[in-house]
Structures are given as C-alpha cells and as structure tokens.
Amino acid sequence: MGSTSAPTQSSSSFAVIPEMSLTLTTRGGDVLVRFNGTFNLLNLDNWDVAIFVDGVEYNGTRRTAGFTSAAGALGLVLGTLDGMVTTLDAFVTGLAAGSHTFTVQWKKNAGTARAIGTQRRLDCVEIL
Helix, strand or coil: CCCCCCCEECCCCCEEEEEEEEEEEECCCEEEEEEEEEEEEECCCEEEEEEEECCEECCCCCEEEECCCCECCCCCECCEEEEEEEEEEEEECCCCCEEEEEEEEEEEEECCEEEEEEEEEEEEEEEC
C-alpha cells in the first residue's frame, strides 16, 4: 500500500513509485505480480509504468498513459483526466530460489506523472 500522498514523477528515467517495492524469498516457484494504482493526467502528460524484477524491466509489462485535451463545444479546453486506474500483471517464471525484489517503476515521456493520494498497491505471491 502507498503511504506517500500524491507522488509525482518528472524524470525521463525509470524510478520506483514510492512504496511499490517488495522483496520476496522464493523456493524456485513462479511469482504472480499485480499492481493497481490511480493516476491523474493533465493536458500533454505522457508517461510509462512497468514491473521490474531484480532491477530489470520484466518483458511485456510496460504500459504508456497519455492525454491530449480536446476543445469542447464552447471552445473550452478539457485539460484533466482524473482517476485513471492502471493495473499491471505479470507471471514471472524462471526465478532461482532465493531473494528477489519486485518493483513498479515509472518515467515521464512528457509533462509529469501524478499518482492520486495513496491509492496504489503491489502484491507478489509465489505459486508452487
């Protein structure tokens, strides 16, 4: 669960979303990883989020979120997309028995990435 309220990411390099890191000692089984988080997008924001295992991006988990506003019927700019839920899942195979660190990381491509409050969670379960 998140405890840092409304963290942001304005770097173009991947960094761990606050509190989205778990270390699990496995017995050599596969690991089910699930992330849920809620984010705000403002006009021209664009960012990536992905699951990392032992510091390496896990193939197939990267998602990109972006928003470009559109002019409304009265010429108003609709500049915010609030409460976008993002879910990432991975079934991590081939890990040796031992300690492994699972993280969810994000980076901005344009604008800023913004999490809402503490509404995010990372779960990891070994499947034997």
